[in-house]
Amino acid sequence: MVGLILLFVIVFFFLFYGYHLLVNRKATDSTPEEQTAQCHLCKKEFPISKMVARDKEAGFVNYFCGDCIEKLYADHILLNRNN
Numbered sequence: 001m002v003g004l005i006l007l008f009v010i011v012f013f014f015l016f017y018g019y020h021l022l023v024n025r026k027a028t029d030s031t032p033e034e035q036t037a038q039c040h041l042c043k044k045e046f047p048i049s050k051m052v053a054r055d056k057e058a059g060f061v062n063y064f065c066g067d068c069i070e071k072l073y074a075d076h077i078l079l080n081r082n083n
């Protein structure tokens with residue numbers, strides 16, 4: 001009988017311990033949601049860390065995505081080649 005009670009205590013301990021491990025892992029796995037911004041040209045949402053920001057004198061920031069910057073660069077090259 002004492003063995004059975006001891007077994008129950010051990011089983012409950014591991015269930016409790018395992019549950020806490022699971023909860024703690026979930027808490028550390030969830031990364032804070034990354035802030036996004038809208039590209040000033042194509043109006044698509046992107047993570048701010050992947051965009052180029054330019055401050056305007058009016059006091060706000062314009063963000064530009066990589067695709068738009070590449071298109072601008074290509075247009076700029078084309079313009080200078082033709083003139």
Ligand SMILES: [Zn+2]
Nearest residue numbers: 039042065068
């Ligand atoms: Zn864009």
